[in-house]
Amino acid sequence: MIKYNLKCNNKHEFESWFSDSKEFDRLKRRNLIECIFCQSKKVEKSIMAPNVASTKLQNKQKKISSLEMKNFKKDLIKLRKFVEKNFEYVEHNFANKVREVYYDKTNKKNIYGITTDKEKEELKEEGIDLVNIPWVEKDN
Numbered sequence: 001m002i003k004y005n006l007k008c009n010n011k012h013e014f015e016s017w018f019s020d021s022k023e024f025d026r027l028k029r030r031n032l033i034e035c036i037f038c039q040s041k042k043v044e045k046s047i048m049a050p051n052v053a054s055t056k057l058q059n060k061q062k063k064i065s066s067l068e069m070k071n072f073k074k075d076l077i078k079l080r081k082f083v084e085k086n087f088e089y090v091e092h093n094f095a096n097k098v099r100e101v102y103y104d105k106t107n108k109k110n111i112y113g114i115t116t117d118k119e120k121e122e123l124k125e126e127g128i129d130l131v132n133i134p135w136v137e138k139d140n
Contacts, residue, residue: 008035009042019124032127039105076136083133087112095119102128 002021007013014036018024024045027033033043064072087110090097094113101107115123115130123130 005046006033006035006043007046008038008040008044010035010038010040012037012040013046017129027125027127030125032125073136076134079133080136083112086110089113095123098123098128098130099126102126 001017001019003015003017004024005013005015012035016033018027024033028043031041034041035043090111090113092114094111094115097111097113101109101111112133120130
C-alpha cells in the first residue's frame with residue numbers, strides 16, 4: 001500500500017491510499033479519482049515525504065499472550081456489535097449496494113455484507129475502498 005497526498009485544481013488537498021504506485025495512474029486514466037471536497041476530476045499528486053520503517057522493527061516478532069488475545073477478541077466482538085447495531089446488513093448484494101451508496105453523493109447509508117474476491121477487486125478498480133473486519137463469533 002502507498003499513500004499519496006493529492007491536490008485538485010481548486011487547491012483542495014487530501015490523502016488517499018493505493019495498492020501500489022501504478023494504481024494511481026491507472027485510476028486517473030480511467031477518470032476514477034476525484035476530489036473529496038469538490039468532486040473535481042482534475043487531481044494530481046502533491047509533494048510528500050516518504051515514511052520508511054526501520055528494518056529492526058520489521059524483524060521483531062511479538063509473541064501475543066493469551067490475555068492479550070482475549071482482549072483483542074473482546075474488542076473485535078465490540079466492533080461487530082457496533083457494526084450490527086449501526087449498519088444495514090445487505091447480505092450477498094453488498095457490491096451492488098456499495099456502488100449505490102458510493103455514486104449517490106446524497107446517500108450516506110452505512111452498510112455491511114458479503115462479497116467475493118472478484119467483486120472486491122472490481123470495486124477497488126472503481127476507486128471504492130472497502131474495510132475487511134475479522135468477523136469473530138460471539139459465542140466462540
